[in-house]
Amino acid sequence: MSATQGMGEGVLGAVGATGNGQVVQPPVLGGPEESDYYLLGELLTEEQQRLRHEVRDFMDREVIPIINPYWERAEFPHELVPKLAGLGIAGFQIPGYGCPGMSNLTAGIVIMELARGDLSISTFMGVHSALAMTSIALLGSEEQKQRFLPPMARMEKIGAFGLTEPAHGTDVVKLQTTAHKDGDSYVLNGYKRWIGNATFADYVIIWARGDDGHVGGYVVEKGTPGFDAKAITGKTALRCVQNAQISMKDVRVPAENKLAGGSTFRDTEKVLLASRYCVAWESVGAAIAGYETALAYAKERKQFGMPLASFQLIQYRLARMLADITNMVCMQYRLAQLMDESKYSMPRVSLAKMHHTERARAILSDARDMLGGNGIVLEYHVARHLCDIEAIDTYEGTDTVQTLIVGRDITGYNAFVPTTPAPASSH
Numbered sequence: 001m002s003a004t005q006g007m008g009e010g011v012l013g014a015v016g017a018t019g020n021g022q023v024v025q026p027p028v029l030g031g032p033e034e035s036d037y038y039l040l041g042e043l044l045t046e047e048q049q050r051l052r053h054e055v056r057d058f059m060d061r062e063v064i065p066i067i068n069p070y071w072e073r074a075e076f077p078h079e080l081v082p083k084l085a086g087l088g089i090a091g092f093q094i095p096g097y098g099c100p101g102m103s104n105l106t107a108g109i110v111i112m113e114l115a116r117g118d119l120s121i122s123t124f125m126g127v128h129s130a131l132a133m134t135s136i137a138l139l140g141s142e143e144q145k146q147r148f149l150p151p152m153a154r155m156e157k158i159g160a161f162g163l164t165e166p167a168h169g170t171d172v173v174k175l176q177t178t179a180h181k182d183g184d185s186y187v188l189n190g191y192k193r194w195i196g197n198a199t200f201a202d203y204v205i206i207w208a209r210g211d212d213g214h215v216g217g218y219v220v221e222k223g224t225p226g227f228d229a230k231a232i233t234g235k236t237a238l239r240c241v242q243n244a245q246i247s248m249k250d251v252r253v254p255a256e257n258k259l260a261g262g263s264t265f266r267d268t269e270k271v272l273l274a275s276r277y278c279v280a281w282e283s284v285g286a287a288i289a290g291y292e293t294a295l296a297y298a299k300e301r302k303q304f305g306m307p308l309a310s311f312q313l314i315q316y317r318l319a320r321m322l323a324d325i326t327n328m329v330c331m332q333y334r335l336a337q338l339m340d341e342s343k344y345s346m347p348r349v350s351l352a353k354m355h356h357t358e359r360a361r362a363i364l365s366d367a368r369d370m371l372g373g374n375g376i377v378l379e380y381h382v383a384r385h386l387c388d389i390e391a392i393d394t395y396e397g398t399d400t401v402q403t404l405i406v407g408r409d410i411t412g413y414n415a416f417v418p419t420t421p422a423p424a425s426s427h
């Protein structure tokens with residue numbers, strides 16, 4: 001059934017006059033000011049603005065033109081790794097060891113721009129920098145930092161972070177992988193699931209339970225016998241990211257590869273907090289991509305003889321998207337300050353991840369709709385983001401889990417684990 005069925009003849013005439021077989025070309029997205037309605041960019045230093053433009057240009061020039069075929073084939077674009085290394089951003093906030101030592105806000109802006117371009121690439125960089133490298137930076141000994149971080153900063157060595165298990169996702173605190181001390185090495189046995197980059201990573205940080213029952217991090221180097229990482233196929237989100245199902249059978253890791261500072265699960269959580277902050281920025285970047293694309297498309301695409309952008313209901317939707325994005329960026333700027341001042345907490349970071357991911361999903365879904373049929377074509381930018389944001393919703397703790405973390409903080413009640421029902425009365 002035609003969209004114009006049931007409309008008046010004058011309207012039908014207008015549509016017929018413009019029918020020339022032309023389709024609207026995929027929109028060319030604009031500069032950062034497009035979505036910066038409150039001029040928040042003015043709060044950035046010149047260096048932050050320069051870096052933001054550099055990363056945005058890089059994504060527009062090097063990534064967006066090539067990423068869709070990789071996404072369709074579910075392949076990782078290895079050709080981009082040396083180019084990403086050239087940006088000098090690996091390691092984000094880590095100081096020294098060849099890392100850029102960015103402020104929290106600078107790191108956030110960089111991640112937001114990576115994600116605006118492509119969520120697979122921002123995830124790849126996030127796993128490498130915010131999870132693997134940060135584990136070593138926060139929990140490694142000086143010797144371990146000197147050894148592992150410089151080649152990772154140059155991206156000659158790529159990292160992965162193996163925490164989740166097939167049987168333990170949200171309740172990963174109960175992880176079952178074991179690390180048994182045997183002479184001058186540890187012997188790892190168990191399984192991991194969803195581990196990004198792990199099919200090709202040089203260093204996979206495996207979180208395992210030691211003989212004392214405590215969780216620690218172990219750097220497993222590529223090629224270690226007994227370590228098998230197979231790509232999970234058939235994913236409908238983040239198709240370029242190589243998420244692995246890992247099995248470990250008597251994997252022998254030298255004792256010097258056990259992260260010196262990781263002795264309980266609380267230490268692992270320090271890494272997750274730092275990384276969750278970065279994931280919140282990813283959602284902002286994805287939302288901006290949805291808004292920018294919808295706006296550019298609405299200005300080009302004509303229906304009933306007028307650009308979509310001239311219709312009230314389209315303007316309503318665009319204005320709401322912009323309000324959401326402005327709100328998200330304001331929250332993130334303040335969160336970055338709280339991080340700088342060590343006034344952060346997991347609930348504060350969870351609130352951002354929960355809110356931004358939920359809004360990004362809504363914005364991308366709306367943007368997809370506003371592109372009509374073209375919205376489901378990869379070439380038009382939105383479809384890939386819309387699929388990919390589903391994984392962002394789940395990783396680093398699901399939306400529900402973030403809600404429960406905030407809920408526990410504001411009420412004092414832990415609603416994670418159901419309380420056992422009272423025993424049935426004998427009457």
Ligand SMILES: Cc1cc2nc3c(=O)[nH]c(=O)nc-3n(C[C@H](O)[C@H](O)[C@H](O)COP(=O)(O)OP(=O)(O)OC[C@H]3O[C@@H](n4cnc5c(N)ncnc54)[C@H](O)[C@@H]3O)c2cc1C
Nearest residue numbers: 161162163164169170194195196391395396397398400416
């Ligand atoms: C694309 C992708 C990349 C990933 N990358 C990595 C990685 O690099 N390294 C790594 O270690 N892990 C990674 N993960 C794993 C990710 O962190 C987990 O998928 C996530 O923590 C959820 O675990 P789960 O998938 O087992 O879901 P489950 O824990 O089984 O949850 C299923 C559902 O139950 C809900 N639920 C669980 N507990 C409760 C509760 N108490 N109350 C109410 N609802 C609840 C959840 O919110 C969810 O909706 C990745 C996952 C994905 C999808």
